[in-house]
Amino acid sequence: xxxxxxxxxxxxxxxxxxxxxxxxxxxxxxxxxxxxxxxxxxxxxxxxxxxxxxxxxxxxxxxxxxxxxxxxxxxxxxxxxxxxxxxxxxxxxxxxxxxxxxxxxxxxxxxxxxxxxxxxxxxxxxxxxxxxxxxxxxxxxxxxxxxxxxxxxxxxxxxxxxxxxxxxxxxxxxxxxxxxxxxxxxxxxxxxxxxxxxxxxxxxxxxxxxxxxxxxxxxxxxxxxxxxxxxxxxxxxxxxxxxxxxxxxxxxxxxxxxxxxxxxxxxxxxxxxxxxxxxxxxxxxxxxxxxxxxxxxxxxxxxxxxxxxxxxxxxxxxxxxxxxxxxxxxxxx
Amino acid sequence: xxxxxxxxxxxxxxxxxxxxxxxxxxxxxxxxxxxxxxxxxxxxxxxxxxxxxxxxxxxxxxxxxxxxxxxxxxxxxxxxxxxxxxxxxxxxxxxxxxxxxxxxxxxxxxxxxxxxxxxxxxxxxxxxxxxxxxxxxxxxxxxxxxxxxxxxxxxxxxxxxxxxxxxxxxxxxxxxxxxxxxxxxxxxxxxxxxxxxxxxxxxxxxxxxxxxxxxxxxxxxxxxxxxxxxxxxxxxxxxxxxxxxxxxxxxxxxxxxxxxxxxxxxxxxxxxxxxxxxxxxxxxxxx
Amino acid sequence: xxxxxxxxxxxxxxxxxxxxxxxxxxxxxxxxxxxxxxxxxxxxxxxxxxxxxxxxxxxxxxxxxxxxxxxxxxxxxxxxxxxxxxxxxxxxxxxxxxxxxxxxxxxxxxxxxxxxxxxxxxxxxxxxxxxxxxxxxxxxxxxxxxxxxxxxxxxxxxxxxxxxxxxxxxxxxxxxxxxxxxxxxxxxxxxxxxxxxxxxxxxxxxxxxxxxxxxxxxxxxxxxxxxxxxxxxxxxxxxxxxxxxxxxxxx
Numbered sequence: 001x002x003x004x005x006x007x008x009x010x011x012x013x014x015x016x017x018x019x020x021x022x023x024x025x026x027x028x029x030x031x032x033x034x035x036x037x038x039x040x041x042x043x044x045x046x047x048x049x050x051x052x053x054x055x056x057x058x059x060x061x062x063x064x065x066x067x068x069x070x071x072x073x074x075x076x077x078x079x080x081x082x083x084x085x086x087x088x089x090x091x092x093x094x095x096x097x098x099x100x101x102x103x104x105x106x107x108x109x110x111x112x113x114x115x116x117x118x119x120x121x122x123x124x125x126x127x128x129x130x131x132x133x134x135x136x137x138x139x140x141x142x143x144x145x146x147x148x149x150x151x152x153x154x155x156x157x158x159x160x161x162x163x164x165x166x167x168x169x170x171x172x173x174x175x176x177x178x179x180x181x182x183x184x185x186x187x188x189x190x191x192x193x194x195x196x197x198x199x200x201x202x203x204x205x206x207x208x209x210x211x212x213x214x215x216x217x218x219x220x221x222x223x224x225x226x227x228x229x230x231x232x233x234x235x236x237x238x239x240x241x242x243x244x245x246x247x248x249x250x251x252x253x254x255x256x257x258x259x260x261x262x263x264x265x266x267x268x269x270x271x272x273x274x275x276x277x278x279x280x281x282x283x284x285x286x287x288x289x290x291x292x293x294x295x296x297x298x299x300x301x302x303x304x305x306x307x308x309x310x311x312x313x314x315x316x317x318x319x320x321x322x323x324x325x326x327x328x329x330x331x332x333x
Numbered sequence: 334x335x336x337x338x339x340x341x342x343x344x345x346x347x348x349x350x351x352x353x354x355x356x357x358x359x360x361x362x363x364x365x366x367x368x369x370x371x372x373x374x375x376x377x378x379x380x381x382x383x384x385x386x387x388x389x390x391x392x393x394x395x396x397x398x399x400x401x402x403x404x405x406x407x408x409x410x411x412x413x414x415x416x417x418x419x420x421x422x423x424x425x426x427x428x429x430x431x432x433x434x435x436x437x438x439x440x441x442x443x444x445x446x447x448x449x450x451x452x453x454x455x456x457x458x459x460x461x462x463x464x465x466x467x468x469x470x471x472x473x474x475x476x477x478x479x480x481x482x483x484x485x486x487x488x489x490x491x492x493x494x495x496x497x498x499x500x501x502x503x504x505x506x507x508x509x510x511x512x513x514x515x516x517x518x519x520x521x522x523x524x525x526x527x528x529x530x531x532x533x534x535x536x537x538x539x540x541x542x543x544x545x546x547x548x549x550x551x552x553x554x555x556x557x558x559x560x561x562x563x564x565x566x567x568x569x570x571x572x573x574x575x576x577x578x579x580x581x582x583x584x585x586x587x588x589x590x591x592x593x594x595x596x597x598x599x600x601x602x603x604x605x606x607x608x609x610x611x612x613x614x615x616x617x618x619x620x
Numbered sequence: 621x622x623x624x625x626x627x628x629x630x631x632x633x634x635x636x637x638x639x640x641x642x643x644x645x646x647x648x649x650x651x652x653x654x655x656x657x658x659x660x661x662x663x664x665x666x667x668x669x670x671x672x673x674x675x676x677x678x679x680x681x682x683x684x685x686x687x688x689x690x691x692x693x694x695x696x697x698x699x700x701x702x703x704x705x706x707x708x709x710x711x712x713x714x715x716x717x718x719x720x721x722x723x724x725x726x727x728x729x730x731x732x733x734x735x736x737x738x739x740x741x742x743x744x745x746x747x748x749x750x751x752x753x754x755x756x757x758x759x760x761x762x763x764x765x766x767x768x769x770x771x772x773x774x775x776x777x778x779x780x781x782x783x784x785x786x787x788x789x790x791x792x793x794x795x796x797x798x799x800x801x802x803x804x805x806x807x808x809x810x811x812x813x814x815x816x817x818x819x820x821x822x823x824x825x826x827x828x829x830x831x832x833x834x835x836x837x838x839x840x841x842x843x844x845x846x847x848x849x850x851x852x853x854x855x856x857x858x859x860x861x862x863x864x865x866x867x868x869x870x871x
Contacts, residue, residue, distance in 0.1 A: 010763045014722055014746045018738045068427045115610060121426060122369060123613040126565040129558065130606045137599045195726040195742060196735035202723050205712035212672065212710070213724040214698035214785055215732050223733070253558070257434060264431055294445050301438025308432040309420060 018193030027272065031178055035171070043170035043242075046177040048282045050238045053181045055262045055274035056188055057231035062260070063269030064192055065224050066204030067116070070256050071128030072232055074112070074135050075105040077251030079233025081139065084152045084246040092158035094241055098180065101237030102230040108135075109229020113222040129253065136251040151247035155240060166242070173242040180238060184231055189271060191227065200224055261300070264307060267314030276315055339470050341591050342584060347476035349583025350483035351545060355538035355556075356563040357490070357575045358531015364570020364619075365507045366524055368418065369426055371433040373535060373560055374553030375440035380406045380536020381548040382444060385453045395458050399482075399540055406536025407529040414528050437553045444550035453548040475544055482541065486534065490572055503527055507570040508619070562601070566608050568618025577616060623686040625650045625819035626671065626702065626789045631680035633663075633670055633843075640666050641677070642843040648789065652819045653812075655834035657827075659863060663843040664823045665707060668791050672704050673697050685788065699728075703787035705778045707794045707823075713767035717758055717777045720766065721749035724784035749784065756780050756810060772803045779810070790814070792822035796829060808833050831855065839863070 034045055054076055061067045079101035086097050112131050119127055139146045147153055159165040164172045191197050199220055202210055210217045240246045249255065258281075266277020289296035311318055359373040380402035387393040387401060417436075421429055461478050464471040494500035505513040506523050514520045539548070546556070559582065567578030582601065589600055608616065626648040633641035640663045648654055656664055669675045671682060673694035681690045689697055712720045725745045726732050739746075753762050756776045761769055766777060775795065782790060795811065796804035808829055814820065824830045830837065830851070837854045839846040841863050847854065854860055 010718055010759075011743070011746045011750055013716070013763045014718055015740045015743060018740055062427065068430060070430070115606070119609060119613045121367075122363065122561070122565055122569065123609045123615075125369070125426070125430070126561060127606055127609055129561070130602045130609075133558070134599065134602045134606070137602065141595070141599065190738060191735050193738045193740075194735045195723075195731045195739060195745075196733055198719060198723050198726065198739060199732045201715060202712055202720070205714050206710055209706075209710045209712065209781070211674075211694035212698065212704055212706070213781055214695050214727040215723075216693070216695045220733065223735075227735075260431065261434070264427075294442050297438050298442030298446075301435040301440075301442065304431055304435030304438065305417075308424070308428050308435065312428070 018189070024272070027275075028182065031182075035174060035178075039169070039171075042174040044282065044286060046170055046173040046242050047239075048279050049174075049177045049181045049275075050235050050242070051259070051262065051282055052275035052278035053184055053238070054232055054235035055259050055266070055278050056185065056271060057228045057235065058259055058263055059268060059271060059274045060188060060191070060200075060224055060228040060231070062263060063271075063273070064197065064204060065200045065221065066207075067221070067225075068125060069128040070125050070253070070260065071130070071132035072228075072259055073251055073253070073255040074128075074132040075109055075229035075232035076236035076239075076255065076259075077132075077135060077139070078108050078229075079105045079236030080240040080246045080250040081146060081152065081236075082233070083237030084155045084240040085145070087155045087157055087241065087244075088152060092156050094157055094160050094176065097157075097241055098234050098237050101233040101240075103233075105233020105236070106226050106230040109233075110222065110226040112229075113225035116225060117218040117221050129256070132251060132253065132256055136248060136253075139248055139251055146248070147246070149248060151245055152240075153245075155244045155246065157241050157244060166244070170242070177238050177242060180234065184234055185271070185275075188231065192271065196220070196223075261304060263314075264304070265314050267316030267318075270316045273314055273316045280315065337470075337591075339468060340472070341588050343467070343470075343472055344476060345584030345587035346580060347473075347479045347583070348545065348587055349580035350480055350487075351538055351542050352559060352563055352583055353576050353579035354483055354486060354541065355535045356560040356567075356579060357572055358528070358534045359560055360564045360567060360569055360571060360575040361503070361507065362524070362528050362531050363564060364568075365503070365510065365527060366422055368422060369429040369433065370418075371430060371557055371561075372436040372440065372553065373532070374557045375437055376406050376410055376532040377535040377539035377542075377556070378440065378444060378548070378550075378552040379409060379539065380533075381539035381543050381552070382448055382453070383536070384540035385448075385455060385543065385548065388455070395461070399537060402540040403533040403537040406539075407533030410532030411525060411529050414525055418528075437557070441550050441553060444552075448550070450550055453543060455543045455548075457544055479541060479545065486537075487572075487576065494572065499523075499526070562605050564615075566605055566615055568612075568615025570619065571615070571617040574615055574617030622650070624648055624683070625652065625685060626821070627683045628671070629681045629683070631667075631670060631682065632678045633666055633675060634678045640843050641670060644680070644840075644843070644845055646838065646845065648819050648821055650788075650819050651816050652821070653833060653835040654819075654821045655830045655837045656821060656823045656840060657825070657830060657837060658840035658846075661842075662840045664840055665793055666843075667840065668704060668793050668823065671791060672702060698785050698787075701786075701788035702791070703782040703785040703789070704791040705782045705793055705795060707797055709771070709774045709778055711766050711774055711777055711781070714765060716763050716765055717753055717769070717780065718746065718749055718762040720777065721752055721780050721784050722746050724781050725749050725752075728785050752780055752784060756783075772799045772807075775799055775807065776810070779807075783814075787818060789819045789821070792820065794823050794825065796824065796826055804829065 035042065038045065058069065058072045061069055082101040082104040083097035086100050115127050116124060140148060157166050160172060160176050166172045199215055202215065203217055203220060207217060236250055239250065262277040262281045263274055265281055267273030285296060307314060313320065355377045359370060362368065363370065383405050384398040384402045387398045388395060421432055457475060461475050463474050465474045465477055494504060502518045502523050505518060506520050510520055563575055563578045563582055567574030585601060589596055624647045628644055628646045631641055631644040632639065644667065658664055666675065670677050673692060677690065681688055683689065684697060684700055684702055689700065722745055723732065725748050726742065729745065750762060753759055756779065758773065758776055758780065761773055766774060769777065779795065796807055799807060804826065811820065812833055834851055836848065837851055838848040839854060839860055846859060846863065847857055
């Protein structure tokens with residue numbers, strides 16, 4: 001092979017994509033700083049991280065593979081109930097709950113993936129919605145297991161690593177959630193910067209071309225669907241464990257729609273968009289919705305309409321455009 | 334026993350035709366433009382609230398509010414289509430889903446603001462209340478009225494589609510939009526007109542349905558799943574498909590609630606998933 | 621007679637009651653430079669889709685290097701050495717040509733599904749992709765988004781993707797379509813410069829290009845093979861003339 005010695009080596013444009021950059025490190029440093037800066041809002045912080053992980057799992061499907069799902073809450077809910085039931089049954093060790101939740105959600109994800117690969121368009125939307133509604137109904141019917149409308153009670157968590165008990169101020173919850181979310185984020189990050197991740201983007205960009213370059217598209221979709229479900233399950237488990245409660249709401253259509261909105265708000269296909277979208281959405285909702293829930297609904301709807309029409313890349317997309325604009329001005333000088 | 338079967342069937346058909354009225358337009362416009370419109374329920378809601386306002390504030394008789402609901406909703410839909418929807422025909426599914434969800438949220442908030450969050454009470458005129466003796470069982474007069482009205486509308490729709498030039502253009506545009514355009518059909522006009530009729534019918538359905546399924550600001554969200562269910566099972570672009578699917582859904586739902594209330598909505602969605610796997614394009618869909 | 625690189629036996633394709641491909645038996649020898657021509661609607665692209673596995677035939681067999689691949693999935697046929705380009709650019713708009721070809725190279729090497737290591741460990745694949753792009757003259761465009769490239773350049777990316785699979789059989793569906801005349805000749809120079817052991821079948825409408833680059837020509841009309849032969853034979857065949865120029869007054 002001819003050694004490439006030119007500067008601005010094009011090969012590096014592909015090889016270097018996965019490198020950790022300064023803004024990323026700053027982001028995670030900030031999440032640690034939050035622990036010290038906002039000691040009264042750590043429960044909210046934990047929920048933001050959990051929702052961010054949930055949105056991250058959806059980004060793998062929507063942002064990277066180009067699939068639309070209105071039913072991602074199915075996996076979130078399965079994970080939440082799995083972890084909750086395990087704790088309720090007496091085994092309150094947190095990490096086992098996560099593992100069980102991931103496994104359960106992955107199984108459901110794998111099963112649904114076989115349905116998903118056979119449909120497109122509105123049929124896919126309906127099937128994703130249908131699976132979630134079915135699970136919701138099932139959870140409702142099996143109220144003697146799930147607690148039904150009253151929710152799952154008696155979810156008591158043992159201390160994390162045997163040392164850090166879950167406290168009322170959410171301090172353990174926040175650091176626990178942060179650790180888990182960061183680990184899951186690194187997993188997702190590794191995934192999207194791998195050859196597999198590149199093939200997902202290929203599926204998103206042109207599904208017709210994929211078989212023509214020798215790519216088994218259906219198998220890839222099944223794999224990413226299962227992985228995405230597992231991550232969503234972990235997020236659901238975190239919710240169950242940090243709030244020590246699971247309600248039917250975790251399987252609701254509202255949750256599926258909400259996570260999709262959050263992802264668009266932050267920007268798809270960028271991983272960080274999911275986290276930033278979750279932060280903005282949840283903090284925003286906390287501030288605005290308590291004042292007047294109607295107005296929140298209206299402004300949320302309006303924002304959605306405007307984002308789709310004018311700011312398709314969401315917050316991160318807007319930032320990228322801004323940066324590009326600034327760079328162009330700088331180069332022009 | 335027989336009376337109850339007939340009764341369940343009758344009620345199921347009444348619910349089914351109401352669903353058809355509301356979802357039929359959605360099927361045709363989705364089939365024609367491939368546009369996922371989750372805000373269709375908002376038009377139905379608008380028709381309902383209009384009827385309520387006209388009756389309550391202006392004192393109009395119920396029957397007169399019906400064509401008014403149709404016309405006004407159709408007019409509003411034309412404005413919405415021209416200003417908003419048109420920009421998104423080329424956008425992907427995800428964009429259309431999110432955009433129309435945004436519209437739904439705005440309409441729900443708007444309705445709550447103007448009319449309040451509770452169910453709208455309506456007084457049906459006396460000749461539409463009460464029971465009618467039909468084939469040996471007591472049928473609700475209102476449901477009978479619903480079936481009759483829907484029957485007339487369906488007949489008009491089918492006649493329009495099959496025997497008028499405009500109807501032929503609609504069928505052509507649903508079948509192959511690009512080809513229709515190439516043949517000189519003004520597809521934009523056909524679409525706007527179809528969208529208007531479809532939304533107008535939804536508004537009519539919303540007005541007619543207050544007495545049956547109620548009306549509150551959460552209407553578009555609560556019923557959207559049913560519309561999508563009917564449309565996807567029936568097949569996009571097919572009036573016949575939507576009618577069959579709506580009747581099926583109406584009867585199954587009513588029968589289910591009557592005979593097997595523990596199953597809830599479970600069977601309905603299980604059947605939907607099953608049908609879509611067997612026929613992803615719906616029972617009467619294309620491709 | 622040696623094993624053909626690609627062959628079909630009695631291939632039929634029906635869409636409902638419409639017979640689009642009728643009893644096509646075809647042989648593409650190794651190292652062939654073979655053109656497939658015919659009027660619009662003759663079923664040429666359908667034939668390519670049957671060869672590649674996008675469509676399943678209603679009857680008949682497809683043989684790749686002597687092996688029956690009729691029931692083999694499209695992506696598997698690529699792994700076995702069959703590659704194609706599309707009549708209309710079917711590319712990855714948001715990826716760069718380098719990313720796209722790297723993906724194709726990874727797929728060929730069975731790495732497309734690898735999620736446990738990063739692209740940063742795939743230097744060999746990326747370099748191979750870059751070399752291929754340079755060979756086609758796309759080196760300077762390698763790191764721009766595909767959607768930003770001129771149509772003619774995109775057409776070259778289309779070919780690069782097909783070549784990344786290191787095919788033994790290459791099917792080109794109107795490679796010069798949409799490309800201005802000067803550039804299309806260059807395009808075909810690139811195609812002729814391809815290694816001799818690759819069997820090439822191309823569909824083309826531009827008769828100058830066909831007669832310049834094809835060693836043999838098959839004429840397809842209404843889904844059936846009308847005739848086959850060398851360019852001279854086809855050029856003189858009266859039936860071919862009738863099909864293209866019309867035998868006076870037909871619907």
